[in-house]
Amino acid sequence: MVYKTVPQDEMTPYDRIMTVLAGKKETIDRLPVFNAITTYTLHGMEIFDAYWPQAHKDPEKMASLGAALHELTGLENVEVPFELTLEAEALGIEVEFFEDKIKWPSVKRYWVKKIDDLKIPDRPEEIRESGRVPIVCEAIKILKKRYEDRVPVLANIDFPFQSIGGYIVDTATWYKWMRSEPEKAHDFMKTLTPLYTEIAIAYLEAGADAITYREEASSLANIHPKTFQKFVKPYLKDSIARAKKYGRAILHCCGELWSPNLENVSGLIECDPDALTVEEATPMVEVRKIADELKGQSFPIGGNLSAFTVLYQGPIEKIRDRTKKVIDDGCDMPMAGCDIYMETPTEHIKAFVNAVLEFGTPAPWRRG
């Protein structure tokens, strides 16, 4: 399969995505070729000589890896960082890095029981200097300089609800607190949210055009939408509102968010992000319906190609068909619904890029 060069139309990838995120998708020429969470693969790692763990710690390597799929396939955004322990590390949790091409860093087997066990800075701004936050900021500056305003630079953070349960407090303990010690759960959310928001703002001020909030513990596999309303929404909504003063905010949630009698798509949209992206367990058609109802047709939604069964496994024909289907289902930003699998062949990502160009040109709403 020959990779078609992304046509140099009147709009740049930056214009296109930023216009969509501004809620003005009606004016774009074609759909963006976008991914709100992952922009690298193992092949990219090899080509650009940016391996783990250096790519987590060295701004140059981080920037190179974050631009890997843009350079290799024409994916229209670049993004850093690449894993989920970064925020916990900035709060003093010890992180273990592996000399391994696939494995992400992990936390040492140590779980905090109370806020005081964490390294909470006296002033929220101080978190900007903690852990690898400055490294990510540096990588963002490098990317911004390299791509100027042609290609959008994204950054991502893990929202505290997911981050606490995954890397800070023992997971089972964390979820039980929702029932047994709700004040304690609120305490953690209340203390940590401003700090994570500060990290998001630091990335945006360093030059990121948009920030993706990963709040993947809010699916129906984990909590009831009522629990989301209590323990996540007020904090997430506040954080997004603050971050949006500095740039665009995308909200991403893996896992099932919709079933015939219960859904949390609306809960997430009510947090007022500029866009929502979901995975294949959540039907795009339903997301579209709910988004239309709550925010109108200009609210952008993204997803929900299976990172594993479609993008990794292929074949190319299937990637093409599924990409067409998500566009038909009302998706504005077709992308992998979850992190792109490291060993995904570059040819498969190219097939995805080509499929978006094929079925997303012109943008569906511009067709006569």
Added chain:
Amino acid sequence: MTFLPQKAMVMSEKEEIMKKFAEASSESDEDKIEEALNEAKELGDAQLIAMLKLIRGVDIGDEEMCTEASKEAVEAGMEPYKAIIDGLAKGMEIVGEKYECKEYFLPEVLMSADAMYAGLNYLLPLIPTEEKGSKGKIIMGVVEGDVHDIGKNIVKAMLTATGYELVDLGRDVPTDDFIESAKKEGAQVIAMSTLMTPTLMSMKSVEDKLQKSGMKDEVKTIIGGGSVTDDWRAKIGSDAYGKDAMEAVDKVKMLIDQIMVAVKKMKETE
């Protein structure tokens, strides 16, 4: 002549109350639960009352209720093993169903698991050693590179409730530990879990090593977790995939049955 039907009638009344109570619990019908409990009290069957309390304790995640009811069951002369299967495991099954139909979520399931363990802590030590682990032994853990162990813990709770012996290696478990532990413990099943995609490869490493070690006839593998699919199972040559905790329990039963049958056959041909 009159004795037998009478006894059968009493048995069926007890069973009926059990059934009604289980149904009411599944439907979360508080009035019906209360009703069944009162009927049991009227019948004056201490074993039945204890059993219903065990189910209820697990269902609503009440550790104290489970510990108390476990004591009451034993005091009423119930076999500890029966109290586990018909009481705690039944409760966990109801919790599993409620999770599946999105009535319960992680907080509820985890509280229930704790309540079940509270009961197990009392009942398991009362079971004679030779009876323990006779159903089968399972090594389980979250594969290397991943610390997300909630799914694994829920599967562990369900399997423990159904009478299997579990060796829990925890999270971020090195490849070799799975193999060595299976060898050392004489386990029939290795159960692996991961939530994230980057750690899927760790499952393949365990599967590859197990195949190379020539233990594949005696030890089967089952995989599950957020990023795991049946396609991945087929690709790496694992024996089973559980899409959720309930399915995992069924598949583990199936695997252990297969091995038990194979071992029996082997012994017969010898």
